[in-house]
Amino acid sequence: MTLNPDEVDITFSMGGRFDLPLPLWGSAMDGVVDVDFAIAMGKLGGVAVLNLDGVHTRYEDSAPIIEKIAGADKATVNAVLKEAYREPVKPRLISERIKAIKAAGVPCAVSTVPARAEERAGVVQQAGADVLVVQGTVLTARHSSRSYHQLSFEELVRACDIPVVVGNCVHYDTALELMETGIAGILVGVGPGAACTTRGVLGVGVPQVTATADVAAARDEHMRRGGMRVAVITDGGMRIGADVCKAFAAGADAVMIGTPLAGAEESASKGFNWGMATPDPNLPRGTRIHVGTKATLREILLGPARVDDGTQNFAGALRSALGVCGARDIAEFQHVEMVIAPAIVSEGKVFQQAQHVGMGK
Numbered sequence: 001m002t003l004n005p006d007e008v009d010i011t012f013s014m015g016g017r018f019d020l021p022l023p024l025w026g027s028a029m030d031g032v033v034d035v036d037f038a039i040a041m042g043k044l045g046g047v048a049v050l051n052l053d054g055v056h057t058r059y060e061d062s063a064p065i066i067e068k069i070a071g072a073d074k075a076t077v078n079a080v081l082k083e084a085y086r087e088p089v090k091p092r093l094i095s096e097r098i099k100a101i102k103a104a105g106v107p108c109a110v111s112t113v114p115a116r117a118e119e120r121a122g123v124v125q126q127a128g129a130d131v132l133v134v135q136g137t138v139l140t141a142r143h144s145s146r147s148y149h150q151l152s153f154e155e156l157v158r159a160c161d162i163p164v165v166v167g168n169c170v171h172y173d174t175a176l177e178l179m180e181t182g183i184a185g186i187l188v189g190v191g192p193g194a195a196c197t198t199r200g201v202l203g204v205g206v207p208q209v210t211a212t213a214d215v216a217a218a219r220d221e222h223m224r225r226g227g228m229r230v231a232v233i234t235d236g237g238m239r240i241g242a243d244v245c246k247a248f249a250a251g252a253d254a255v256m257i258g259t260p261l262a263g264a265e266e267s268a269s270k271g272f273n274w275g276m277a278t279p280d281p282n283l284p285r286g287t288r289i290h291v292g293t294k295a296t297l298r299e300i301l302l303g304p305a306r307v308d309d310g311t312q313n314f315a316g317a318l319r320s321a322l323g324v325c326g327a328r329d330i331a332e333f334q335h336v337e338m339v340i341a342p343a344i345v346s347e348g349k350v351f352q353q354a355q356h357v358g359m360g361k
Contacts, residue, residue: 109131185231
């Protein structure tokens with residue numbers, strides 16, 4: 001059976017504590033998400049995560065810094081990034097940025113490194129944020145260190161009246177243990193992002209479909225044991241609508257995207273992106289990339305698409321995929337059959353490839 005795409009349900013809910021018309025999250029990338037972008041994405045039905053460790057909370061006016069990073073040449077950009085991120089984060093700006101987003105009447109999600117999560121939780125909640133994201137290259141429920149305090153996710157969750165989302169994770173057992181701490185959501189992905197170099201620097205990572213399926217299986221086991229449903233959010237590695245749809249088919253409840261949104265007219269950098277670990281002073285695990293300005297944010301998220309390569313109207317692609325597969329909602333779509341088919345993007349596409357159009361670009 002197939003269904004009318006206009007009649008399927010693609011809404012997102014995190015245990016009834018945080019709901020969205022669209023299951024689309026904007027990555028906490030400084031080149032993408034500033035206050036204005038967060039407001040714009042919120043008004044369209046998604047949520048864009050503001051990086052509390054980024055330039056927007058270090059500088060009163062971050063626009064000149066963004067312009068400087070975007071304008072640096074390849075030989076000097078790493079030095080420019082490191083210099084820009086030496087300025088300390090200002091707690092006052094954290095509060096002001098959150099309040100500005102909430103004043104526009106849209107959802108507000110913010111991201112922090114684990115080392116600052118406990119001290120920022122109070123400020124974040126008082127300012128009115130709806131979701132606290134704790135994000136690192138790889139996070140686990142247990143961490144051993146002799147030199148610094150280990151963050152307890154159980155204690156953080158108890159101290160927060162808002163949902164706590166943690167990441168990143170790619171492994172079944174690790175995900176299951178994190179879910180048992182009471183978190184509301186989990187980010188999936190190590191190194192798939194277009195601007196990320198973790199897989200090259202550390203040699204660590206798992207392909208996104210496999211990682212999503214494993215973490216989704218942990219979610220299902222957690223529920224079987226009596227736990228609440230933890231939202232699985234596939235983070236990174238998605239370029240076109242097909243990638244987004246495959247993430248949901250693999251078990252995702254939402255997706256977090258960065259580089260496709262960097263190409264929006266509303267993005268902070270107007271066509272550039274760099275990862276959260278790119279400015280690391282000791283071991284950068286990302287690079288600045290140029291994607292150019294491709295479309296408005298509305299066209300990328302909701303359409304109508306002006307191109308035929310899948311880079312626009314992600315929500316429409318998801319709706320159509322559900323309809324074609326006969327799934328009434330995302331939960332049903334998570335049970336469709338998936339096959340490994342490397343030729344699926346090239347089969348019968350000889351003219352597109354030869355002419356560099358459509359799927360042959």
